[in-house]
Every structure is written in C-alpha cells, then in structure tokens.
Amino acid sequence: MTHICMIAAAVFFLFPMSLVADEPGEEQIELGRKVSFDSMKGNCLACHMMSGGEQPGNFGPPLIQMKARFPERSVLHRQIWDATEKNPKSIMPPFGKHGILSEEEMDAVVDYMYAL
Template identity: 50%
Template sequence: MTAFPRKPALLLALVVLTDLATGPACAQSTVAEGEKLAFDRGKGNCLTCHVIKGGDLPGTIGPELKDLKARYPDRNDLVAILTDETKRNPQTMMPPFGRNRILTEREINAIVDFLQTL
C-alpha cells in the first residue's frame, strides 16, 4: 500500500516535465496564432488602425505597433488595452475586444504574445 501515494507524485512529475519540454514550442505557437489573429481582417483586425511590420495595407488611426515590450514591460497592460481600453481612456477609438467578446481571453493573450515580439 505504500506504492499508491507515489503514483500521484509520479504523475505530477510527468506533467511538469512535459510542460517544461513543450514550453518554448507552445510559446512559439501562441506567437504565430497571435500574428494570425492580429492580421485577420475579420477577427483581431489590428491592421485597420495600426502599422505592423509584415502587415499589408495598414491604417494610420492608431500608433505604429513596434517596441511594445519596451513600452509595456508588464504584459498585463497590453492585455488590459485589448480587453477594454475605455477603462483607461474613455475617449479611445480602440474597440473593447474582450468586453464585447470579439476576442476570447486566450486570443487576447496570443495577440499580446505576438505584440511583445515586435
């Protein structure tokens, strides 16, 4: 009966090791997903208002999206902007993607992962 308590510990160790092994690959896939969403004219639609390196036919209503990791070292600031910028700036033209359920929390986080690479 002493072997039974070890099974959950072994399972936990396997989960942690699997998570460590897939971490960078998972991060790369969320960056790629975020880029796809940001450039998607029907979903994130960031190019309607922003210049983004690699994007076609950008708008100029919003600021150019570059050096965002330096400008927003706390990724939560970018999450908040995408979720509902009207909380910080009621006069903003930025759509409240999270509040209006245009983007899911997972999609917002993927876009932020991508934006932090710019």
C-alpha cells in the same frame, strides 16, 4: 529525519521552477499574428502599422517595441481588453470586454505583440 530532508530539498529545488513563466512558443505567436491580421477578429492593421502588414491604417500608434512600451503584460492585456478604461474616448474596440476575442486569442495577441 532523512525523508524530511529529502522532501525539503525537493520542494526547495522544484518549487521555484514552477514560478518561472514559460516563453510563448512559435505556435502561440503565430496564432497571435493570425488573430491580429484577421479582419474578422483583431484587425489590428485597420488602425496600426505593424511588421509584415500591408496597407496599414494610421489611426493608432505603430505597433513596435511593445515590450518597451508595455513592460507589464497585464497593462497591454488590459489595453486590448478594453482601451476605454485608460481613455474613455478611445476608438479602439474593446476586444475582450465585448467578446470579440476569446481569452486564448487575447493571450496569443499579447504574446505576438511582445514579439514585435
């Protein structure tokens, strides 16, 4: 009986910790910044004004307060994956759908956007 209680206590205390998502590290955010600024990858500056960017475009909205604008990460991820899902006339390239960005790069860009 004691062993069952110890196992139950361990599950109770350890299981909830496994449900907490880790905050992205500096390296992940830096990867997202690099991909976002890379003209051969994200190239966000071609259309968006964003912190640290020089000579930004003005076709898209400024990339500021992204957590407030996209409280659900999955919505921001889908927007970057394929903006035409929400707006069929969007000129934003479908970065994920067309394989412009890998899944790792997509996640890093979302992490970076959330840091803005």
